[in-house]
Structure formats: C-alpha cells, structure tokens
Amino acid sequence: MQMDERKQKVLSAIIRDYVSTAEPVGSRTIARKYNLGVSPATIRNEMSDLEELGFIEQPYTSAGRIPSDGGYRYFVDCLMEREQLNDSELIVVRESLHDHLEVNMLMQQATDLLSQMTNYTAVVLSPEVGKTTFRQMQLIPIQPNKAVAVVITSAGIVESKILDIPEFLSATDLKKVARFINRSLMGLSLDKVRMALFRELAEKLKKEEQVLSQALEVIDEALKAEGQERVYLSGTLNIFKQPEFKDVEKIQTLLGILQEQNTVRHILNETSKHGINVKIGLENDHQGFRNCSMITATYQVDGETLGVIGLIGPTRMEYSKAMAAVETLTDQLSLVLRKYFRR
Amino acid sequence: MQMDERKQKVLSAIIRDYVSTAEPVGSRTIARKYNLGVSPATIRNEMSDLEELGFIEQPYTSAGRIPSDGGYRYFVDCLMEREQLNDSELIVVRESLHDHLEVNMLMQQATDLLSQMTNYTAVVLSPEVGKTTFRQMQLIPIQPNKAVAVVITSAGIVESKILDIPEFLSATDLKKVARFINRSLMGLSLDKVRMALFRELAEKLKKEEQVLSQALEVIDEALKAEGQERVYLSGTLNIFKQPEFKDVEKIQTLLGILQEQNTVRHILNETSKHGINVKIGLENDHQGFRNCSMITATYQVDGETLGVIGLIGPTRMEYSKAMAAVETLTDQLSLVLRKYFRR
C-alpha cells in the first residue's frame, strides 16, 4: 500500500488534532474540522489503511485513533512544514543571549528561554571547560596552609578550588609558581594545559626547585576535577502540564532521570550528531524516555562541536515549533560563543 | 479538662502510629499495639477527650483519629524525647563536611546529606557573600574591550563577572586599578568593601586619574549583583514518597514554590530565629506549606548568624529524628565555617 495525497492529509489532520487535544481522533471529527471534501466513512477507510501502515493506532476497539511513533516520524520527515520563530521571539532570544554574559549565565539563560518558549523541558550541555583557552592562574593564600587556586579562561569561566599548602611553601613561593605557570601556558587550551602540566613544567621545576613541583600536583588535580560539561536544566515543571503525565509515577521517574546529571549528560552526548536531531518515543535508547520525544542539536564554533541543546516533551509534541526553537538557540549560542571559544 | 499521664500516652501512641502508617488510628489498634493495660472502650473515652482538647481529629464520623497541628505541637513541646543521630550517621556528617571544601561545595553537600538522612526535602541558605572578607581582586583582560573581574574572599568563594572596558583603558591601567583596590581593601568584609568603594576610592582616583574611576563603577555593580544568600535544594523528589502528596496538584504547587529561589529565601529568613525552630502545618505563614512542617535552624560563627538550614516534610513527620539531623548539621556547619568567616 502506498501513501497517496489524501492519506497524507488525513494523517496530518489526525496528528494536528491529537497534538492540540490529546484525545483520540475519530473520523467524524476530521470530516467536520478539516474539510477534506469527503465523508466520515471514506475517512474511516483511509484510517484503516493508515493503521495497517503502522502510522496510527487504536487505544482500544472503537475508540478514535492516535498517532504511533512511526506516524510522528513520517510526519516529521515528510509532512511537516518547518517553521521559524516569530519576530518577537527572535528578538527576545537575541537580546537575552549576548556576549556580556559570563558563560554560566549564558547557558542558564538559554535553557530557561528554550523551556519558556516551548513549554517543554530544556536541557543544555555547556562547553567542556577544557575547550576554552587558558588566560591566567592565581594562587592566593587565604588561611594558614590553605590557598585558592583560581583559573581564568577565555570564556570568563572561573574554576576555583581550595588547596592544602605544605608549611614550607611561602606566599612568595606561591607567587613564583603562579608566575611561572602563567608565562608557560598562556593561550593554550585547558586540555593542553593539563597535558603540559606534568610533562614539561614539573620536569623543569623539579630541577630548579623541588619544592614547587608539589604545588603543581595539587593544581593538576584541581583541573582534572572540573573537566566535564555542565548540565543546565529548566522547565521540569512543564511535565505536569502534559495530560500523558497525569500519573504520579511517570512524573517521578522522569524527574528522577533528569536529576541525575550523569545520565542526562550521557544521553545527550549519545544522541548528539551534528545538526538537528529528533528521537521519537521508542527511538530513544533510554527506556525512561519511551513516552517522550527529544529534540537535540549541537552548537559549534569554527566547526568544533562545543555542546548540546536538548528539548524533552511528550511524543505528542509540536515538532515544528520545538525544532524552530532549538535551531534558533543553537544558532545564537554558536554566534555568541565564537568570541569565547574561537581558536 | 487536663492532660493526665494516660491521655499523654494515648496521644503519643496515636502520633507514633500515624507517623509510621499514615492511616487514621482506631481505638482497637492502640489497645492491641501499645499495651496501655486498658480496653479499647476506655481508649475511646480518652480519644474523645483528646479530640475535645483539639489534639486529634476525625477525617469523618467513624473513621479513626489523626493528630491535628495542635496535637503535633503538644507532642513536640511536651511528649517527644529528643534524640541524637546514631554514631554512623555522625561519622558520615563529620567526614563529608570538612574544611577542604570550597563553601559552595560544602553547602551543597550539607543539603544533600540532610535530605538523604531524613527522606524529606532540605533547603540551605548559604552565608551572604557580603559577610566574608575581601582577599584580592583581579582584573584580567580576555578580549578586546572585555575583562573578567574576579573577587576572591576568605571563604574561597570566587565571584566573577565580565566587564566591558572602555577603549582607552590599557592592560596596564587595569593592573593599576586592581593593585590600588587590593592595597586599600584587603581584609575588609565585602559589605564594607562596597561601602568604601564609592566614597573613598572613587574620590581619590578621580583626582589622580579620572579614567580609572570608570572601571570602579563597573566593579561596584558586579559586587552589588552578588550580594544575596544562595539557595541550595536537595531531595525534592522525596515529596513523592509521602502518601499525603499522592495528588499531582499538591506536588506541583510545592515543587513550584521550591523552585522560586526568592520565595524560599524569604520564607527561610522569616522563620529563622536563633536556635532550632519548628513550624507545624498552619503555623507556616506561606499557605503553600499548610500541609507541611518545616524545621529550621541557624548556623553562626562568633555569635553572628550566617545562614539557615531548613527541612520540609509533611506534618506527619518524624520530628525527633528530623530535629536531630538539622541540629547536627548546623553544629557541623558552624564548626567548619569558623575558619572562613571568623573576624
């Protein structure tokens, strides 16, 4: 059996209706609301075909039809018209995400915007800190035997960690180490800094002053701990708006998953091919998302992928609007982050 | 009517039973489980009295009794024995919260611990940054016309903000400003720094070099923005464990409130008298918490209150255990934070 134009129209109508009402759609409803110029009986025949093709299904005998995962897939691939955000939304995005913001803020803002515009749950993975470039390190004594190591990067991200300092290291020693490090590492990416740290520096310093190399070890550890992408989350409460999640247990499971940053990071990294990406229902690897659809897209600078934006909603999702929002945000992030991450 | 010893025992039994089962308690149950040496009929009489006293109530005629807010209040004030955390829990607390941690980490850790140990929702307000003392400020150029201002405090907290720098300020100018600020402000509390910034410094600098005073304005703004206590939240999903919150709407409202950091901050600051504090049901000002009880306590250093710890659960709460946990954590926090906040 083939999809002809009328079948497409019927499927499209079913999906549009179900997306907005969340109720199974009957033949009469379609005949009434979407004038295809044929009677309910004809539509019933078409629906029967669509069911055989696997695009729609009945929750039970003699209820209306609801789209299947496959139906949504066909809709997204072949029927849906891609749309743009409207002008006022575009303005909001551009004005909210500008290069005055420190990267943390920028990411949180982007996540908030995405969930507000779509009413779904937004997730963003920030760039790995390792991909920014090193600007400066400070070692500042704050208490006897304690100092803060502060790392400033081109993204304005500041990583800091409290270090234990052995007694025999004076404030002057600390300054010396910092100055030495800064001279040597300026402008390198943090990934390279970490590589370089042990090999070259520790080497050199050991010859000159064995004392200082100890400080380096601690710093290396501090850097190692901060390597991963951060997870930003917003609009988790939007889940409650969806009738498919009126069940407490479903909400609980989903919220549970979303709170595990490692899981979220993993899921997003897995799905993040270049460009925009839609996973519908069972297409999702993680079984906690089998009721959900997830739209992801990567943002990049100079061809290098820096992070992922994700949007999670029910399979009964406004794909066109959602994709437009995700796409706009990745574009804007890519644009703004150029200043921080360009090599 | 007076509370005699037997009434107390009956009330205590009702509360203990209801806390663990969440089901209305009948006279037979009490006679069976808690051997008071009297028959159900006698207990019924006592229960009738307790109801008249306002300590228990019936959800409907001929159901068992459940404790009222007043009943819990009497229990907490007069009947309950205060307990301690057990040894293994104490060890966990002490080992998890030590002074190697940066303050942010410390707070998050404390919040997590509190919710894990109690199975309720934990909220912690961090010390206001203004109460730490100033150690050092750096102004680091990262792009043309942009610099990061980094403030390092005695708590190891690093606040950073990206500043727009006018063209005519050179890197050398920036260094000069930073050096000047550091010389002048070292050791002051951040509150005082902010006060001092405009009055003295801007004054002096204006005379010497009008250019640099502009940089100061931006820095002042950066400081202003970071003044508030941070809100740490953990164990929100524990709400789902409570049968009184099996209703989706109740969960939603509560989660909604908890996500508004300003509201939470306000509520916690309101209730935070010195020492440990229990608000039961309607005693809570915020009406979203009328089903809840909240245990709060402040932690302090050198007599100065730095922040608040809160624990939120249903009124049907294990008060004794919960209070023990809150108290232990405030003590430990007070202890650890001495190193960072002592004047």
Place this chain on the structure above:
DNA sequence: TGTTAGCACTCTTAGATAATGAGTGCTAAC
C-alpha cells in the same frame, strides 16, 4: 470503482446501587 449512508457492535466512562468493614458513641453492667 470509489464513495457514502445506515446500522449493528464494541468498549469506555459515568452514575447509581448495594455490600463490606472499620470505627465510633452510647448504654448498661461490672
């Protein structure tokens, strides 16, 4: 051959009714 009207059939949902059972309050006896 494709389209449509008609109709019997299915299955959920909502509402009504009845049975169950836990628990009380009251009375009278101990």
Place this chain on the structure above:
DNA sequence: GTTAGCACTCATTATCTAAGAGTGCTAACA
C-alpha cells in the same frame, strides 16, 4: 472508673446499567 455489647455512620469497593463515541461492514449509489 472500666468494660462489653450493640446500633449506627460513612468511606470504600464492587457490580451493574445506561449513555455515548466510534468503528467496521454491507449495500446502495454515482
């Protein structure tokens, strides 16, 4: 003052029925 006995209340559950939405099939129609 305590207790046994008993009638009464009311939520909960199960069962049943009626209503309604929607289908699938058949037969007629263009």
